[in-house]
Amino acid sequence: MKKHLTVAAHEEHLIKDAKALVQAYPSVPLTVDCVIFGFEENKLKVLVIKSDLEYYQNHYSLLGDIVKDNEELDEAAYRILKERTGMNDVFLDQVRTFSHPNRHPGGRVITVAYCSLLNINHHQLKIHDNDLNWHSMPTLGDMAFDHKEIVDQCYSWLQKRIQEHPLGFNLLPEKFSLRELQNLYEAILAVSLDRRNFRKKFASMDLLIDIDEMEQDVPHRPGKLYKFNFEKYEKSKRKWIGIDF
Amino acid sequence: MKKHLTVAAHEEHLIKDAKALVQAYPSVPLTVDCVIFGFEENKLKVLVIKSDLEYYQNHYSLLGDIVKDNEELDEAAYRILKERTGMNDVFLDQVRTFSHPNRHPGGRVITVAYCSLLNINHHQLKIHDNDLNWHSMPTLGDMAFDHKEIVDQCYSWLQKRIQEHPLGFNLLPEKFSLRELQNLYEAILAVSLDRRNFRKKFASMDLLIDIDEMEQDVPHRPGKLYKFNFEKYEKSKRKWIGIDF
DNA sequence: GCAAAGTTGTGTATTTTTTACACATAAAAA
């Protein structure tokens, strides 16, 4: 550090050096892919779109796009979802970055997977370009790129996550019956749960508000309706200490 | 698709298109940073190195480097660890990708964080360039770039992970006492645990092999030594169905 | 050799959580 330089000039010099260094770095194309799970007709579905790459012309792919200069990954994920589906009130979580050198037939492209879970009825698709549609999870076949693997990893992530956080409530109507809630968990976890124990579990968590209304228009005895107590959940997130493997 | 083209020629054409597309993508410099946790003297430590960027000349940083052309992220992480520390028998897990546009003073650089936990005594540092050293977690101050945030996120990841998987056994000597095991858990989780219940818990998991030896050279009553039953653990990884929030 | 320091090893009672399981009731449809 030359003594006659001002602090600001020195700082500028350091930044210049840093910039030169970064400019010498190799760089790679970076994309974001969104794995949007939705729930409808007691089935878990995932939002897919026909690949616009001719190479994969009959395959479905995830909603993805390139990340722009100086765009944060989170920002890119929300932008892509908005552009492709019109949705803008969805939470997305980053799951994992995929980097296999041959995952894209056009050369090296790295992608960061984001995941969400939402209520299909609250998010009617306004755009149907490229056959954008909700595909049922169990029947999802091959996909373009490594997108099947990405979906599988996001699905595992989701199954784990919904056991730790009550994600599910954004997926149901504001007022829902316990059966609807159970259907949701059964669909996502791909298990069947004991009805009485399931109800007891949720009752003991005390996160449901009994709104004293009944289901309408069901072809059987109607169930009570509940709302989710979001405030209470926010306050009571439990610290988890348990050795459990 | 022109009918007179062979299948191979058509395929080649599609790849050419895909390549042209990818070449038009913007690209970003990509690095990997390794957060290596280690355990020594009943303290959790993390491996840090003086930043070689003059801009951060008095700050510690993580072990990181640029990802090479056509290098998988996992591969890059193992390479970096090997180059900087000489270690080559460490498992690394990808944790998260960090993309804030100003995280690097030289311009946009995206980094993917990898994390591990290892036995410091099994991995004596052979290289000490740039003041590479094990820094105790609780006293870790500011770091270069956003590396403090990366460490914090990896630490949370680790705390959760060690409650789901018995990571800890790679951190102890092959033969260890229950006290050593408990110290490890207490250090990582930053809690204190009931000794009798801790022992009971591990006894009931039946993952420890009593090797019928005692500690040597301890200044108090010696404890029994155990080995971890890796085979049994591999077989019995439990499927986790529980709604727990 | 003896006392002090420090740590090991062990069991039980209590509470909490999980699991398995059956029947009367309500509404709609036939």
Add this chain to the structure above:
DNA sequence: TTTTTATGTGTAAAAAATACACAACTTTGC
């Protein structure tokens, strides 16, 4: 009015988590 279908509810048993105290063993210092 009968059938279909799903709701709502309780208890007993088993398993897991928690709180807690004392005798035994080894080294160290006197």
